[in-house]
Amino acid sequence: MIKILRYTEYLYLAVALISLYKIGELWEADRDQAYVFVFFAVVSIAMFFFRRNYRKRFEKRRESEKS
Numbered sequence: 237m238i239k240i241l242r243y244t245e246y247l248y249l250a251v252a253l254i255s256l257y258k259i260g261e262l263w264e265a266d267r268d269q270a271y272v273f274v275f276f277a278v279v280s281i282a283m284f285f286f287r288r289n290y291r292k293r294f295e296k297r298r299e300s301e302k303s
Contacts, residue, residue, distance in 0.1 A: 241291045245284055252280035 255277035262270040 241287065241294070245287045245291065248280045248284040248287065252277045252284065255280060 255273040258273045259270050259277065262273065
C-alpha cells in the first residue's frame with residue numbers, strides 16, 4: 237500500500253513537468269490554452285506535496301502502532 241502511495245506522488249510530478257513543457261510550448265501561440273496547463277501544473281505540484289505529507293503521516297502512525 238505504501239509503495240502505491242509513493243508512486244502516485246511521482247505521477248503528480250510527471251504531470252507537472254509535462255504541463256510546464258506545454259506551457260513553454262504554447263505561451264506565445266495560444267495563451268488561453270497555456271493558462272489551462274498553468275492550472276494543471278499548480279494543482280499537480282500542490283497534490284504532490286499533499287500526498288507526500290499524507291503518506292509520511294500515515295507511515296509515522298503505522299510505525300507508532302507497531303511499537
